[in-house]
Amino acid sequence: MRIVSIVGVGLIGGSFGLALRKAGFDGAIYGVSSESSIEAARQLGAIDRGVTLREAAAESDLIYLSGSIEAILETIPRLGEALNKKCLVTDAGSTKLAITTAAQRSLPADAFVGGHPMAGKEQRGVQAADADLFRDRPYILTPTEPALRPVVAEFRRLLTAIGANLVEMPPEEHDAVVAFTSHLPQLLSTALAATLAGQDTDYIDKMFGPGLIDMTRLSLSAPEIWMSVIATNKEFIDKALGAFQDTLNRVRKQLGNSELIEVFRRGQDFADGIRQGRPK
Amino acid sequence: MRIVSIVGVGLIGGSFGLALRKAGFDGAIYGVSSESSIEAARQLGAIDRGVTLREAAAESDLIYLSGSIEAILETIPRLGEALNKKCLVTDAGSTKLAITTAAQRSLPADAFVGGHPMAGKEQRGVQAADADLFRDRPYILTPTEPALRPVVAEFRRLLTAIGANLVEMPPEEHDAVVAFTSHLPQLLSTALAATLAGQDTDYIDKMFGPGLIDMTRLSLSAPEIWMSVIATNKEFIDKALGAFQDTLNRVRKQLGNSELIEVFRRGQDFADGIRQGRPK
Numbered sequence: 001m002r003i004v005s006i007v008g009v010g011l012i013g014g015s016f017g018l019a020l021r022k023a024g025f026d027g028a029i030y031g032v033s034s035e036s037s038i039e040a041a042r043q044l045g046a047i048d049r050g051v052t053l054r055e056a057a058a059e060s061d062l063i064y065l066s067g068s069i070e071a072i073l074e075t076i077p078r079l080g081e082a083l084n085k086k087c088l089v090t091d092a093g094s095t096k097l098a099i100t101t102a103a104q105r106s107l108p109a110d111a112f113v114g115g116h117p118m119a120g121k122e123q124r125g126v127q128a129a130d131a132d133l134f135r136d137r138p139y140i141l142t143p144t145e146p147a148l149r150p151v152v153a154e155f156r157r158l159l160t161a162i163g164a165n166l167v168e169m170p171p172e173e174h175d176a177v178v179a180f181t182s183h184l185p186q187l188l189s190t191a192l193a194a195t196l197a198g199q200d201t202d203y204i205d206k207m208f209g210p211g212l213i214d215m216t217r218l219s220l221s222a223p224e225i226w227m228s229v230i231a232t233n234k235e236f237i238d239k240a241l242g243a244f245q246d247t248l249n250r251v252r253k254q255l256g257n258s259e260l261i262e263v264f265r266r267g268q269d270f271a272d273g274i275r276q277g278r279p280k
Numbered sequence: 281m282r283i284v285s286i287v288g289v290g291l292i293g294g295s296f297g298l299a300l301r302k303a304g305f306d307g308a309i310y311g312v313s314s315e316s317s318i319e320a321a322r323q324l325g326a327i328d329r330g331v332t333l334r335e336a337a338a339e340s341d342l343i344y345l346s347g348s349i350e351a352i353l354e355t356i357p358r359l360g361e362a363l364n365k366k367c368l369v370t371d372a373g374s375t376k377l378a379i380t381t382a383a384q385r386s387l388p389a390d391a392f393v394g395g396h397p398m399a400g401k402e403q404r405g406v407q408a409a410d411a412d413l414f415r416d417r418p419y420i421l422t423p424t425e426p427a428l429r430p431v432v433a434e435f436r437r438l439l440t441a442i443g444a445n446l447v448e449m450p451p452e453e454h455d456a457v458v459a460f461t462s463h464l465p466q467l468l469s470t471a472l473a474a475t476l477a478g479q480d481t482d483y484i485d486k487m488f489g490p491g492l493i494d495m496t497r498l499s500l501s502a503p504e505i506w507m508s509v510i511a512t513n514k515e516f517i518d519k520a521l522g523a524f525q526d527t528l529n530r531v532r533k534q535l536g537n538s539e540l541i542e543v544f545r546r547g548q549d550f551a552d553g554i555r556q557g558r559p560k
Contacts, residue, residue, distance in 0.1 A: 118487060118488065118489040119489060120489055120490065120491075137489070138486060138487050138488070140487060167483065167486065167487065169483070173481075173483075174487075176481060177481055177482075177483045177484055177487050178487065180475075180476055180479060180481065180484055181476065181484055181487055181488040181489075181492050182488065182489060182491060182492065184472065184475075185472060185491050185492050185494075185495040186491065187528075187531055188468055188472060188495065188528075189491075189495060189547070189551075190531070190543060190544050190547040190548075191524060191527045191528045191531050191543065191547070192464065192465060192468060192524065192547070193546070193547035193548070193550040193551045194527050194543045194544075194546040194547040194550065195460075195464075195520075195523050195524045195526075195527045196460055196461065196550055196560075197546050197547065197549065197550035197560055198523070198527070198546070199460060199523070201453075201456060201457055201460065202457075203447065203449070203453075203457045204457055204460055204461055204560070205550070205553060205554050205558075205559060205560040206418060206447065207398060207418050207420060207447065207454075207457050207458065207461055208398060208418070208461040208462065208554065209398040209399060209400055209417070209418075209461075209462060210400065211400075211462060211465050211466065211469075211497075211498050212461050212462070212465050212554070213554070213555070214465075214494045214495070214497050214498065215465040215468065215469060215494070215495065215498065216547070216550070216551035216554065217491075217494050217551070218491050218494065218495065219544075219547040219548055219550070219551035220548055220551050220552060221544075221548075223541045223544035223545055223548060224541070226544060227538065227540070227541055227544075230535055230536060230540065231536050234535045234536045237535060238532065238535055240475075241528065241531070241532045241535075242532075243475050243478070243479065244471060244472065244475045244528075245525070245528065245532075246475075247471045247474050247475045247478070248467075248468075248471045248521065248524075248525065248528075251467055251470070251471050251521070252518065252521045252522075252525075255510055255514050255517060255518055255521075256510060256511050256514045258507065260507070260510065261503045261504070261507055263470060263471065263474045264470050264474075264499075264503035264506060264507075265503055266473070266474040266477050266478070267469070267470040267471070267472070267473035267474040267477065267496070267499040268470075268473070268499055268500055268501075268503060269477065270473040270474065270476055270477035270485070270496070270499070271469075271473045271496035271497070271499035271500050272500060273485060274485050274488065274492070274493070274496065275493070278485075279485060280476075280477055280484070280485040
């Protein structure tokens with residue numbers, strides 16, 4: 001792999017460029033992004049230079065789509081004609097079925113493999129990029145073609161070299177899992193903060209401990225980004241919300257009942273398990 | 281104030297002793313607790329020596345009840361006969377109505393003022409005690425007597441000296457507010473972790489980012505402690521759960537609808553506001 005192009009050079013794209021360099025990648029890294037992001041990314045060493053999408057499609061061995069889900073969905077059909085035959089296209093969007101379906105529609109069958117690095121930060125933008133962002137974090141690949149080209153094996157090796165924990169599964173399974181582990185927590189944090197905002201009671205915004213700070217941190221996420229996540233994973237999110245509502249109904253019915261301790265113990269055990277890397 | 285007795289020398293009680301010393305309190309600090317906690321607290325400098333509850337009641341100017349809610353409710357009636365006339369009794373329990381009602385039943389009317397330091401840590405026990413635990417955190421007092429004795433003013437000055445942000449309100453109002461800001465977040469964290477534990481889907485315990493870690497941190501809390509919190513604040517918690525369920529029903533109905541962004545914006549603004557100390 002000699003030329004990698006990062007399309008959408010923000011936190012994730014910039015971190016991917018820095019991580020490639022840290023892992024010893026000595027090819028060229030191009031960026032397709034706004035002028036200000038290109039300039040910032042160049043100064044940080046995350047990319048070598050800015051190019052157009054058409055130039056990236058013509059020259060790259062790997063195209064890494066790391067904009068918003070909307071931007072990824074808009075870019076895929078525009079790659080089609082210009083894409084050179086050896087190029088592998090991948091993405092870092094946080095839902096996978098809509099994106100892999102769009103790729104199957106617009107790109108040669110073996111040109112695309114979907115991806116999702118489960119890593120992030122509160123800050124956005126290339127200024128927050130970090131060469132170790134992917135280290136020890138899950139990185140999901142969702143290949144849909146059984147006969148994968150050698151370049152996919154090379155991409156897998158790159159991901160391992162930047163410290164990511166590679167997991168592979170079909171796009172539907174990815175979306176079903178993250179509905180529970182990522183989208184449900186986001187919606188609960190948002191709904192908690194919105195519920196508290198809606199109370200007349202004085203002092204609700206003054207009398208709290210560190211627990212409320214933890215539980216409202218995800219509410220700070222950019223609403224626009226979440227609109228695309230939800231739009232592309234409605235069915236699985238609805239299922240996750242339904243499962244959560246069942247648990248909460250049970251909790252509410254058991255308030256003051258000693259059986260409620262079982263729900264607490266189950267939750268404690270799960271929370272402890274994911275911190276220890278212990279299977280549930 | 282010459283003699284302060286801390287009954288239940290764990291994280292909160294031990295931190296109160298250390299904070300008093302750091303603020304320059306030069307009277308005696310006694311502890312009523314298990315032998316091992318007394319020994320650890322003495323070594324840390326949180327107390328000077330262990331005494332019995334009867335000795336503490338006979339000699340103290342201030343009795344600080346910092347065990348579990350259950351322990352506080354059991355201790356109050358046992359203080360009654362032995363309590364010297366000048367002594368002020370206070371507590372650090374996280375619900376206030378049940379405890380102040382018990383105090384009104386068993387103690388002289390002006391001998392008790394309820395309290396709740398909204399501070400904590402994941403770790404428990406006196407080993408985790410910290411002289412700065414109360415610094416810049418809300419400390420709620422719930423006086424029920426209009427004619428308070430001078431010792432209450434002295435206790436207020438002590439709390440200010442250890443850096444706490446003093447707030448005063450009736451016990452019912454305290455319990456109504458913490459149902460939203462503390463008990464609701466706890467139940468959501470527990471219900472989230474229990475819901476995820478109950479899913480058959482593989483990978484749910486492997487594919488997650490830092491958001492799930494934030495959202496399940498409270499699930500690690502000791503279930504036994506929460507059983508007493510819930511038992512003594514059922515009605516207000518039920519109300520808070522109802523308000524949250526209304527928001528979540530709305531979120532679920534609006535999945536994929538652009539109006540959902542309003543809930544996200546309201547949540548984001550609240551979460552931002554409590555971090556800036558901005559009134560909602």
